[in-house]
Amino acid sequence: MAKVLILAEQRDGKLKKTSFELIQFCAKSGHETHVALLGDGVAGLANELGAQGAKVVHLAEAPELAMYTAEAYCKVLVELAKSLSPGFFFAAHTPTGREAMALVAQELEAGYASDCTSLQFQGDNLTARRPLYAGKAIAEVEFLGTGTRVLTVRANALGASAATAQTPQVQKLSVNLAGLKTKGLSVVKGATARPDVTEAAIVISGGRSLKSADGFKILEELADTVGAAVGASRAAVDAGFRPHRDQVGQTGKVVSPSLYIACGISGAIQHLAGMRTSKCIVAINTDPEAPIFQVADYGVVADLFQLVPALTQEFKKLKEH
Amino acid sequence: MNIYVCVKQVPDTETKIKILPDKSGIDLSGVKWILSPYDEFAIEEALRLKEKNAGSTVTVVSVGPERAKEAIRTALAMGADNGILVDAPEGADGALAAKAAAGAIKKEPQVDIIFTGKEAIDDGAAQFSQFLAKNLNYPCVTVVLGIEYGPGKVQCRREVEGGAVEMVEATLPAVLAAQKGLNEPRYASLPNIMKAKKKEIKTYSQADVGVSASDQKVRLKNFELPPPKQAGKKIAGDIATQAKELARLLREEAKVI
Numbered sequence: 001m002a003k004v005l006i007l008a009e010q011r012d013g014k015l016k017k018t019s020f021e022l023i024q025f026c027a028k029s030g031h032e033t034h035v036a037l038l039g040d041g042v043a044g045l046a047n048e049l050g051a052q053g054a055k056v057v058h059l060a061e062a063p064e065l066a067m068y069t070a071e072a073y074c075k076v077l078v079e080l081a082k083s084l085s086p087g088f089f090f091a092a093h094t095p096t097g098r099e100a101m102a103l104v105a106q107e108l109e110a111g112y113a114s115d116c117t118s119l120q121f122q123g124d125n126l127t128a129r130r131p132l133y134a135g136k137a138i139a140e141v142e143f144l145g146t147g148t149r150v151l152t153v154r155a156n157a158l159g160a161s162a163a164t165a166q167t168p169q170v171q172k173l174s175v176n177l178a179g180l181k182t183k184g185l186s187v188v189k190g191a192t193a194r195p196d197v198t199e200a201a202i203v204i205s206g207g208r209s210l211k212s213a214d215g216f217k218i219l220e221e222l223a224d225t226v227g228a229a230v231g232a233s234r235a236a237v238d239a240g241f242r243p244h245r246d247q248v249g250q251t252g253k254v255v256s257p258s259l260y261i262a263c264g265i266s267g268a269i270q271h272l273a274g275m276r277t278s279k280c281i282v283a284i285n286t287d288p289e290a291p292i293f294q295v296a297d298y299g300v301v302a303d304l305f306q307l308v309p310a311l312t313q314e315f316k317k318l319k320e321h
Numbered sequence: 322m323n324i325y326v327c328v329k330q331v332p333d334t335e336t337k338i339k340i341l342p343d344k345s346g347i348d349l350s351g352v353k354w355i356l357s358p359y360d361e362f363a364i365e366e367a368l369r370l371k372e373k374n375a376g377s378t379v380t381v382v383s384v385g386p387e388r389a390k391e392a393i394r395t396a397l398a399m400g401a402d403n404g405i406l407v408d409a410p411e412g413a414d415g416a417l418a419a420k421a422a423a424g425a426i427k428k429e430p431q432v433d434i435i436f437t438g439k440e441a442i443d444d445g446a447a448q449f450s451q452f453l454a455k456n457l458n459y460p461c462v463t464v465v466l467g468i469e470y471g472p473g474k475v476q477c478r479r480e481v482e483g484g485a486v487e488m489v490e491a492t493l494p495a496v497l498a499a500q501k502g503l504n505e506p507r508y509a510s511l512p513n514i515m516k517a518k519k520k521e522i523k524t525y526s527q528a529d530v531g532v533s534a535s536d537q538k539v540r541l542k543n544f545e546l547p548p549p550k551q552a553g554k555k556i557a558g559d560i561a562t563q564a565k566e567l568a569r570l571l572r573e574e575a576k577v578i
Contacts, residue, residue: 011482098463110538112539134445136336137547138544139544140541183491196483259577276550
């Protein structure tokens with residue numbers, strides 16, 4: 001079977017869960033699983049990758065890789081892909097993965113499928129499917145050429161697969177990063193310790209009926225009981241209650257968490273497009289006719305200002321047991 | 322400065338998507354077409370840069386069928402100076418579109434900077450800017466929230482996970498992909514709308530810009546609508562009962578808490 005290569009994405013020395021999903025998926029499908037690990041002082045992460053099923057970890061360390069830039073990553077990854085010639089090269093569809101991998105694909109003149117939500121291997125045949133129109137349609141990506149195929153995969157799309165832990169071979173890459181046109185200067189951390197809406201396993205979103213930025217506090221309290229991210233509808237963002245980075249929908253983020261709780265969101269088509277692939281959807285709304293109830297697994301017709309604090313107490317009780 | 326903006330025409334976000342019987346794509350009849358929303362931030366940034374640098378021109382480039390001229394006209398009505406369309410069929414992929422746009426831009430005398438939207442909202446692939454940059458051998462920064470212009474270079478604020486921001490410096494010319502929040506796009510003025518209607522849009526064939534069907538790297542097929550959701554459970558009772566029952570179902574039935 002073909003070799004596969006996976007970019008193991010790390011930020012501040014912490015590996016991304018989506019990278020683990022990819023490694024487990026490829027290892028379980030029986031492919032020789034190679035992983036690229038880039039950074040400065042990240043060699044210690046190799047064993048964590050082996051624990052997910054990585055056979056070989058290709059390690060690139062350099063001061064220029066301490067902070068991600070697309071150009072430096074592309075240079076290292078293209079060189080590795082050219083020497084390894086994997087059948088497939090995967091990464092998570094994150095701000096890092098989706099920027100760098102399109103550059104990699106173009107330089108390799110490879111076919112590229114970004115933001116895939118379903119992958120199925122049959123031997124070396126891969127069926128990759130991706131959403132269009134923010135999830136209002138789904139299509140299969142047919143690769144027209146030969147050679148390496150480059151794909152990015154949405155967080156939570158594959159889920160965990162049981163793969164056998166390995167003690168990985170670590171191969172150090174010689175890195176030549178002369179002549180770069182971009183330079184990473186600094187990373188300014190976000191004000192919140194909550195996870196990103198695109199990566200969180202649980203997302204709790206609010207609409208304009210939260211009435212103010214302060215109104216979102218009850219959602220934040222609920223979110224913090226279960227380590228959830230807080231999202232918002234376009235109406236709430238346009239009203240200035242939340243920053244655009246929290247917006248879920250066709251002109252915001254598209255998410256597929258295991259649990260999505262929509263509070264006071266009516267369910268405009270452009271919002272549904274951004275969250276309908278969530279595995280379990282809860283809708284809380286005073287209007288029993290709100291379209292959000294048509295996609296909800298559990299619907300609660302109630303005033304969110306009463307229900308959400310009550311739910312926070314219930315989640316706290318569950319945590320204690 | 323010679324400033325370029327690449328734009329894409331896409332179905333309106335309220336479009337109800339229907340799949341063709343042979344599953345080869347979506348039914349385009351009755352679709353209302355708009356300029357992809359993120360492209361508006363790219364155009365606005367180009368216009369602001371032009372206003373700060375006397376004698377600059379803003380040229381808008383799109384790759385697509387004849388209908389895409391409307392997206393170019395929207396940009397002209399906002400204040401862009403010139404429009405270029407590379408004629409390409411429905412279903413052309415990002416690789417072909419980027420090579421075509423690069424081919425058209427290479428015909429122009431000089432390039433200082435190129436803006437795009439961070440993604441088009443039809444395929445949401447977020448790939449065109451990087452493909453374009455590689456075709457032209459320029460650096461590329463995507464999901465840009467703010468730009469400081471310096472001599473021969475830019476410093477960009479780039480949005481990443483959890484509200485964090487990366488500061489990235491790139492030499493010019495560069496391709497910068499705009500995120501919402503970069504600026505507040507202006508509305509087209511009536512005189513500009515009238516002027517835009519009369520402006521000639523330069524049109525190239527694929528052959529003019531050195532592109533052929535073999536530049537296409539992927540094709541989408543077997544289109545489907547997302548599986549319909551089963552009717553969910555409504556949880557009745559007073560607030561305390563509803564909250565307790567919801568928490569129980571999420572733990573015991575859905576197993577997501």
